[in-house]
Amino acid sequence: MPLWVMEATAALETKVKWQMGRQPCCDKQGVKRGPWTAEEDNKLVSFILTHGRCCWRAVPKLAGLLRCGKSCRLRWTNYLRPDLKRGLLTADEEQLVVDLHAKLGNRWSKIAAKLPGRTDNEIKNHWNTHIKKKLVKMGIDPATHQPLANTKVASPIRTTSQTTSAKSSDTVNHLDYKGLCFEGMSMPTDSSEQSSRNTGGHDQDLLANRLLEEELLVDEPWLSFASSKDDEFGSITEQLLWDGTTDWLLDYQDFGMGDSSLFVQDLAGVTRV
DNA sequence: AAATTATGCAACCGCAGCCTA
């Protein structure tokens, strides 16, 4: 057998062995799926608060979880992070989401980055289940933010800002709905109220633009760790937060309740010291 | 009260982009 064939064969065998020995990202066998239990949450939180975020792939093994790394990351990001806000989006947040969506489209992570304490998944779900319907009701196409064809808008609350947006040279013809009221929001008929609301909407638009123009400067590692690639968070939480138990978190979050913003604020204060 | 339908949310899947060797 020619030497080159032997060498090629050996190289191939090595590669095959290596590939065979490589663990797939998510080994379907022996990996638990579905809803997380409190015990699993506890393990994950304990691990991350103790060691910080490292490579997600290693987390399940090190934390003693029968989950894939992806699942752990998702659980932490969307549910266990202590800086998460709980509850429905506020009217202001909704408006901001709509504004940002008009500019960014379905880039939920980008939108979420502008709403501290909210996750992309949460915003995406809220958009699909609530905001979309509201916009359709108003006669606005949620995809294009343009008036729906052959649709009579329930309340023609076009505003001055629409005129402004009409002049916009954006590739997306942005329909401004600052004057449109979401359900649960008051619908003033008085022109002065109308204009004041428009002003508020304009401010909101300015805010959205401002947020888009310059990245939100978040000095608090606690708020920025989610998008950070370093492990600053880990050491910080270890030093400042970890007291050997996750009871505080379990109690605090009550796994569905509680206002974590207060916590973040408190923590932010602590980290500034 | 039971069955059916609608709704909302948590979780999963597959892909793309970035990083590294």
Added chain:
DNA sequence: TTAGGCTGCGGTTGCATAATT
């Protein structure tokens, strides 16, 4: 330069609960 691994993103699914018949 390129191939492989890892992470994050966006779309989709499935389940639990609420509402309706």
